[in-house]
Amino acid sequence: MTYEPVIGLEIHVQLRTRTKMFCGCELSFGDPPNTHTCPVCLGLPGSLPVANERAIHFGLKIGLALGCDLAPRSIFHRKNYFYPDLPKGYQISQYDEPLCRGGHLGDVRIHRVHLEEDAAKLVHVGESGRIHGSDSSVVDFNRGGTPLVEIVSEPDLRSPEQAREWLVVLRETLRQLEVSDVNMEEGSLRCDANVSVRPEGTTELGTKTELKNMNSFRFVERGIRAEIERQVALLEGGESVVQETLHFDPQSGTLTPLRSKEEAHDYRYFPEPDLVPVAVTPEMTEAARAELPELPAARAERYEADLALSADSAHALAFRPELGRYFEAVLADADGAPAQTVANWVTGELAPRVGDADPAESRVEPGALARLVAMVGERTVTAGAARQVLDRLVAEGGDPAAIVEAEGLGALGGGDELAEIVRAAVEANPDAAEKVRSGKGQAIGPIIGHVMRETRGAAEAGEVTRLVREQLGA
Amino acid sequence: MIDRAEVLHVARLARLELSGEEVDRMAGELSAVLGHIEKISELDLEGVAPTSHVVEVANALRPDEPRRCLPRDEVLAAAPAVAAEGFEVPSPGA
Amino acid sequence: MSDLLALTAAQLGERIRAGDVSAAEAWTAYRERAAGDELNAFLWVAGEAPPETDGGPLGGVPFAAKDLFCVRGVPSQAGSRILEDYRPPYTSTAVERIVGAGAPLLGKTNQDEFAMGSSNENSAFGPVLNPWDRTRVPGGSSGGSAAAVAAGLVPWAIGTDTGGSIRQPAALSGIVGLKPTYGAVSRYGMIAFASSLDQAGPLTRDVTDAALLFGAMTGRDPCDSTSLEHPEQIQLPTAQDLNGIRLGVPDDVETAEGIEAGVLEAFRETLRQAEALGAEVETCSLPHARHGIAAYYVIAPAEASSNLARFDGVRYGLRVDGEQGLTAMYEKTRRQGFGEEVRRRIMLGTYALSAGYYDAYYGRAQRVRTKIADDFRAAFERFDFVVTPTSPGVAFPLGAKTDDPLSMYLNDFFTVPMPLAGIPAISIPNGLSEGLPTGFQIAGPAFSENRILDAAFALETAIGFDGSAVRA
Numbered sequence A: 001m002t003y004e005p006v007i008g009l010e011i012h013v014q015l016r017t018r019t020k021m022f023c024g025c026e027l028s029f030g031d032p033p034n035t036h037t038c039p040v041c042l043g044l045p046g047s048l049p050v051a052n053e054r055a056i057h058f059g060l061k062i063g064l065a066l067g068c069d070l071a072p073r074s075i076f077h078r079k080n081y082f083y084p085d086l087p088k089g090y091q092i093s094q095y096d097e098p099l100c101r102g103g104h105l106g107d108v109r110i111h112r113v114h115l116e117e118d119a120a121k122l123v124h125v126g127e128s129g130r131i132h133g134s135d136s137s138v139v140d141f142n143r144g145g146t147p148l149v150e151i152v153s154e155p156d157l158r159s160p161e162q163a164r165e166w167l168v169v170l171r172e173t174l175r176q177l178e179v180s181d182v183n184m185e186e187g188s189l190r191c192d193a194n195v196s197v198r199p200e201g202t203t204e205l206g207t208k209t210e211l212k213n214m215n216s217f218r219f220v221e222r223g224i225r226a227e228i229e230r231q232v233a234l235l236e237g238g239e240s241v242v243q244e245t246l247h248f249d250p251q252s253g254t255l256t257p258l259r260s261k262e263e264a265h266d267y268r269y270f271p272e273p274d275l276v277p278v279a280v281t282p283e284m285t286e287a288a289r290a291e292l293p294e295l296p297a298a299r300a301e302r303y304e305a306d307l308a309l310s311a312d313s314a315h316a317l318a319f320r321p322e323l324g325r326y327f328e329a330v331l332a333d334a335d336g337a338p339a340q341t342v343a344n345w346v347t348g349e350l351a352p353r354v355g356d357a358d359p360a361e362s363r364v365e366p367g368a369l370a371r372l373v374a375m376v377g378e379r380t381v382t383a384g385a386a387r388q389v390l391d392r393l394v395a396e397g398g399d400p401a402a403i404v405e406a407e408g409l410g411a412l413g414g415g416d417e418l419a420e421i422v423r424a425a426v427e428a429n430p431d432a433a434e435k436v437r438s439g440k441g442q443a444i445g446p447i448i449g450h451v452m453r454e455t456r457g458a459a460e461a462g463e464v465t466r467l468v469r470e471q472l473g474a
Numbered sequence B: 001m002i003d004r005a006e007v008l009h010v011a012r013l014a015r016l017e018l019s020g021e022e023v024d025r026m027a028g029e030l031s032a033v034l035g036h037i038e039k040i041s042e043l044d045l046e047g048v049a050p051t052s053h054v055v056e057v058a059n060a061l062r063p064d065e066p067r068r069c070l071p072r073d074e075v076l077a078a079a080p081a082v083a084a085e086g087f088e089v090p091s092p093g094a
Numbered sequence C: 001m002s003d004l005l006a007l008t009a010a011q012l013g014e015r016i017r018a019g020d021v022s023a024a025e026a027w028t029a030y031r032e033r034a035a036g037d038e039l040n041a042f043l044w045v046a047g048e049a050p051p052e053t054d055g056g057p058l059g060g061v062p063f064a065a066k067d068l069f070c071v072r073g074v075p076s077q078a079g080s081r082i083l084e085d086y087r088p089p090y091t092s093t094a095v096e097r098i099v100g101a102g103a104p105l106l107g108k109t110n111q112d113e114f115a116m117g118s119s120n121e122n123s124a125f126g127p128v129l130n131p132w133d134r135t136r137v138p139g140g141s142s143g144g145s146a147a148a149v150a151a152g153l154v155p156w157a158i159g160t161d162t163g164g165s166i167r168q169p170a171a172l173s174g175i176v177g178l179k180p181t182y183g184a185v186s187r188y189g190m191i192a193f194a195s196s197l198d199q200a201g202p203l204t205r206d207v208t209d210a211a212l213l214f215g216a217m218t219g220r221d222p223c224d225s226t227s228l229e230h231p232e233q234i235q236l237p238t239a240q241d242l243n244g245i246r247l248g249v250p251d252d253v254e255t256a257e258g259i260e261a262g263v264l265e266a267f268r269e270t271l272r273q274a275e276a277l278g279a280e281v282e283t284c285s286l287p288h289a290r291h292g293i294a295a296y297y298v299i300a301p302a303e304a305s306s307n308l309a310r311f312d313g314v315r316y317g318l319r320v321d322g323e324q325g326l327t328a329m330y331e332k333t334r335r336q337g338f339g340e341e342v343r344r345r346i347m348l349g350t351y352a353l354s355a356g357y358y359d360a361y362y363g364r365a366q367r368v369r370t371k372i373a374d375d376f377r378a379a380f381e382r383f384d385f386v387v388t389p390t391s392p393g394v395a396f397p398l399g400a401k402t403d404d405p406l407s408m409y410l411n412d413f414f415t416v417p418m419p420l421a422g423i424p425a426i427s428i429p430n431g432l433s434e435g436l437p438t439g440f441q442i443a444g445p446a447f448s449e450n451r452i453l454d455a456a457f458a459l460e461t462a463i464g465f466d467g468s469a470v471r472a
């Protein structure tokens, strides 16, 4: 029996505000430990939280960008558990009245988006100085209280690859919103996954496990794949999946059950009495909407509607905005060239040649690609030859016309030069020539192939065919 | 009303060490108080909204402007145990 | 000294402004009284050198603050071993405002640990004695502040009230105590007991002093999201009568559990005086108020169990290491750092919030809270104020109720409903029963402090209570 994976992602995003979620301490990166603290983020007795206006603003931007419903009234809850990185003994988060609900990114639905505070950093330092033989750690509260937005997707993803691709799109969307550095390696974007499998064709959800610590896009894909394989193996072995939290180890690629922070797993959520509700006003919504850039989905629509691009091209360009930007630059220089043709060259030819890199960083000037596309349009160079020119442009940049000149890749018009080559080719392939004379049109292949070899692809196949037929009176 | 096992579970949640005889005494005292509290279960509270804030204010927000942080020496001076410029604790799970 | 001692805080302020007395003299006189404290009312007394004060609205009159108010560099321990000698790096807003208004901080006063108690017997630093009878409790949890003011060890003091912790000790010690509207005074820097109920307020010799001190404390604080600007400027009370004032007496006052005859007699006498001043007195019904204790003893411990989770031996305060790592450290530190009553309430609150019980306890209690607030709202459409005895009994002997938590809790019967509804209430002395003070409570709608103070002032004048005996 084959199994269908069911995957949902839970993403924590560190917001790029100036100060922390509930106090005026400036966010810091790589500063000396415990130099960004105050009574509030240290949980000193008597201190009280006050919510950061901009953090809420950023939360609303994310909600709008993902098409969520913004709650007219949302409140904070306390999530109670003991851990050294949690100074108050509870995390201020949102529970049953989050800032945003619903929405979608691409065809994956969003369950909720809520605000919370980040934990501090706990560093293991080994043997304790004080208690002999005991292991000790050290807490640095600089990160503690950093504003976080938690984005929870519905379990709409069906493969590790799809999960990775969707996460890339989400990261890009957040980057364009300018609400976060979205750097997985540095932890400003963190992804957990809920994974379950079910027999192909069934609709009931299987027991899910939660995967943590997949701190790169590659690891997200690998971790989920490993977990799917593990679950399928269990089920095929007649065993069952147990609901648990697993820690992914990128080195070994293995998944190990995580010791839970609170054995009893009873967070005793209750409304945070130190904070008042957030009531989103029309002004707040408008302020957030006003800052929304053109997001991938909208950009794709525009390409289809205004530039008549195919859905695939539009999507490919919109969801890799660096491609989209480059495409628009080329189009601007390519006077008259059809947008779809330019799109094909950017997504079909240039993109594979530059890989994940931003083509704007490559040696290929948008103007150069525009001229190359124009030359193909004018038939002064064949598509095949133009691909070779593009290879050269990617390798060392420069001007396409000059490369064509230097390499003699110019398309050979009619003229005697080509006729000579055709004549030689006909003589070199007597029996093929004979067959063509006797009406077997499809036998022309070897002769054309010969011509192409001689001209290194610079000949127009149609023109060559015409000349061969002409000379053979076929 | 609340038995030994529940007392031990709650004590664990609350990170409170309890000696054997304390468990029994706690069970007795909590049961007495809960017995009184139980009276509210007789009330009909159908459709009554819960009150978590007596004052109905909203959006008491703070501008995203930095305020002075505490000097680290002063902060660490209050700590029971310090190591590597931070607050030293026994390792979780150690 | 003796004539200095006879002055209320307001009068002393006048003398200082007039130049008859210097702020330094007042400081030295009261500092000696505080340093000679025999009631265990003070946990910390300031140094001899009189602080710089430019007079200001509070005229350089020294004050004392309950231990749980954080004061930079000064022990702020909330009466708990877990915070023994803890000196915060910052000062609470309430203390900052009072000092800013010209009153120097004379000392920190004893209290029930984390404000959990009605007798001050739950202090890690020992019980406070009632100046009217040193074998009895002064009430709690602000017992140190109440005893210190009653005994003339300080002109006035501040405390906090969560279920009666200002009003009840004020009543048992024969002074005035005001619990303001929730949000009227910033909670920033007040070591929390139950965040949705805690409210700071003055404990003073008379109503005028209460108005003066409250006026200096109140106001919106950007550091406390739940604080509000008082809609009215706080005035010094002037009312000479109660003409046209309608007083509602809850129908269950006479039958309240454990109500003492002497307390009822004093209460009835005060009602007669109120009528003589022109007030109309009628019974009113607050059908859910009697469930206040039950709701309170779910909500307060629940919030406390979370508020006290930060005392974990990591960043400040006591730490007791076990040999078996983190969890043992947490459990030993909290076991040895918290007193019995605090541990009991943490257990109660943790239980009430735990999976499977939330709806039955915390959820229901919050709904009862709504009903209690509705009851008051309805009552205030017919009445200006609701009045009750502050406490069912007078000061009880030390140790009388320590073995029976529930009977101790029932002491808060008359004082618990107001914080649940977030409304203000004052307790003023209204006589003696068996030689011990009784208190009369006046509660009004949110932000009606000016009217409450006026009514209390008119009654105070008519009652003419004299507490000078215990200031000798």
Ligand SMILES: [Mg+2]
Residues within 6 Å of the ligand: A012, A093, A116, A150
């Ligand atoms: Mg979270």
Ligand SMILES: [Zn+2]
Residues within 6 Å of the ligand: A020, A023, A024, A025, A036, A037, A038, A039, A040, A041, A042, A145
């Ligand atoms: Zn801070």
